[in-house]
Structure formats: C-alpha cells, structure tokens
Amino acid sequence: MTARPEPRPDAGRRYLIMSASMGSGHDGVALELARRLRERGHTTYLVDVLDLLPAGFGVGVRGIYGLMLRHAPGRYQRVYDAFGDPREGRRMIEPLVRLAAPAGHAALREIAPDAVFSTFHLAGAVVGRLREEGRLDVPTLVVITEFNPHAVWLSSGNDAYLCLTPSGQRTAATLVSERAHWLGPIVRPEYERPNPDARPTPPAAAARPPTVLVSSGSWGVANGLADTVRALASTGRYFPLALCGRNSRLLDEVRRVAGPEHALGWREDLPDLVAGAYAVVENAGGQTCAEAFRAGTPVVIHAPLPGHGRAAGRHLTRAGLARRSDTPHDLVTALDALHPDGPARFEQIERARTIFRADGIDLLLGLAESSTAGDAVAPARFGRHH
Secondary structure, eight states, X not given: OOSEEEOOTTOOOEEEEEEOOSSSHHHHHHHHHHHHHHHTXXXXXXXXXXXXXXXXXXXXXXXXHHHHHHHOXXXXXXHHHHHTSHHHHHHHHHHHHHHHHHHHHHHHHHHOOSEEEESSHHHHHHHHHHHHTTSOOSOEEEEOOSSSOOGGGGOTTOSEEEXXXXXXXXXXXXXXXXXXXXXXXXXXXGGOOSSTTOOOOOGGGTTSOOXXXXXXTTTTOOTTHHXXXXXXXXXXXXXEEEEOTTOHHHHHHHHHHXXXXXXXXXXXXXXXXXXXXXXXXXXXXSHHHHHHHHHXXXXXXXXXXXXXXXXXXXXXXXXXXXEEESSHHHHHHHHHTTOTTXXXXXXXXXXXXXXXXXXXXHHHHHHHHHSOTXXXXXXXXXXXXX
C-alpha cells in the first residue's frame, strides 16, 4: 500500500490513512475507512508504514513476523507479552520508530493532510512520535484493529484511540484516559445482511450438513488445520470448509488429509461464504471475526494463535461474543451449542451486533475536527497494561 491519493471532486478535507501489509486485516480496515471518507466527499491517501522503513527492512519485519507465527510461537508470545507493558513495548519498537520517522515526516509534509488515521500499532507509534516532537501539527487518531488493545497500540502522542468494543475502550482507558473511545468494527458493507437469520443453501449442497468455515487468515497460518477439518467432517453433522488464504502448501495438505472438497484457497467472495455458513471457526480474533459478526454468523475461536489470537480469544469469550475451543472434541461441542433451535445462537449473534456503531464515521470525523492542531499531546500514563 503506497502513498496514493484517492480523490473526489471538490474534496472537502484531506486524510492520510497509515496501515501495514501484515496480513490483510489492517489494510482491509484502511481501505474501507478510505471508501467511507470518499463517500463523504473527502480525499484520502493510503500509506504502508513498512514502506517508510529503509529498503528491505519492511520485508524483513513482515517475514520475521510470519516465521515466528509458524515456527516459533513461544517467541512470538513473549514479544506480544512485552507489548503489554508500556515501557518494554516502547523500548522494543523504538528502533523501528526511529527508522520510519524521517520518511514518515517527509510523506506528511508532501501530502499535508488535515488529520492522520493509523490502522496498525507501529504506524500509530510513528505519527504519535512526530506529534509529540512538534513535527506534525494535525490531529492523529489510532483506529485499533485488535479486540484487546495492548500498550503499543496506545503509544503516546496521539489525540484519540478508537476501540472495537466498549470493553476494549475500558481497557485502553487505563492508559490513555478520556482519549479512548468506542468506534466499533469497520467492515465492508457486503457483509451486512438484512436478514442474517436466513441461511441460503446452494441447491447442489442442499443434502449435505451445514457448512462451517474454518479460517486461517490471508497468510494461511493454522497448526493442525487439516486434522481439525477431518475431525469435523467425520462427525457427519458438519461440512467443514477450510479457508487456506494464500498458503498453497496448507491448501494441498488439507485437501490430501480431509478431501479436496474441504479446502479453498484465496477467495474474493467471502461475504457470501460467511453469510451462508452455520458458523465461522477462527484462530486470530481479527477482521474475519468482525466480518462474521456483521453478517450475523456466530464465531468459535479455536486453538488461537499465540499473542493476539489468545488475547482476542479471552476478550471475545469474556464478552460473550464468541465461544472458545482447543481440541476437535471441544470444537464439536461448541458448534452443537449453536444449534438454530436453541437460544445460545441467537444470544451470541445479538451480542455481536451490539458492538457496531451506525455513527462510527461521524465519531471519527468529530474527534479529528475537535482536536486542536498544534497542541502538545500528553503522554500515555505508564503502568502495566492488562
């Protein structure tokens, strides 16, 4: 994602949205946010914070992150745990902030936005630093894309921190006080269904059990996915369909172990697949969860990824927005509890609907316009973040 304008004729204001190509969730939120702003007649610019790093560094950061998720989950969990402590988290990202700040400052001077929105924690840390140092005199707002915001998301210097849920807002407020706000998820309109309780079944699949989507994210990261899919299929009560993203090896493995009909690669028709599913099984607790919530499809967090996956799993289950499982047997039990004839399914769907705000963009723009340009922003209050 590069710094490119998406103009509208006679645009009223100029907004820069800084994201990161780390999976598809951060960029997905950035693109939908840009679309909604353009609908209102504004001009938007999209910048990938990894592109602000010296040549090769952004690719390296992305590669190391992917390697840790796949091959060193314990190490990634330790990194994520450190992100929960404001001092330790800031120390860990400081080298990247220093490397990205010069190019970030240059891009901001060239674009001259009226406000900056960040959809990735490193992006928020970079613009927050520029704001603190007086090199950026326009409001900066962090649009948090994780359900459980850690301290790096709340890096000091920004004017507002916008959370996915009211409970996330309360967590953030322990560090940034009144600058924490509940925005709700930013999801493409294709996921919204006027009657989410209706589950259309394609004629060719009318005789098979209800479809359960098992997502591994755009990168296709899910240990034991093939065995999970095979176990679900063996019950005869569900038809599991693994979403393997762009991971062709994972796609081949699931097709070999569970059968070719049980795995899909990267797809552009996810809104229809999600809306037509009995449930979505997810391991990262990210944008896919938000999309399922918008479609009225219940979510089970299964064998969550270390770090953000486990944190999101705890947050979502505590709030009653999703169920949690760690073994195939537990997963079947969780899916059985979501039977359409029982109250649990309806209650979970209804709770998930309540985290969305119809006035989210109004809130975002109101905060951007009410923040006083040029004023110094008080640093976040330090202390361990839970």
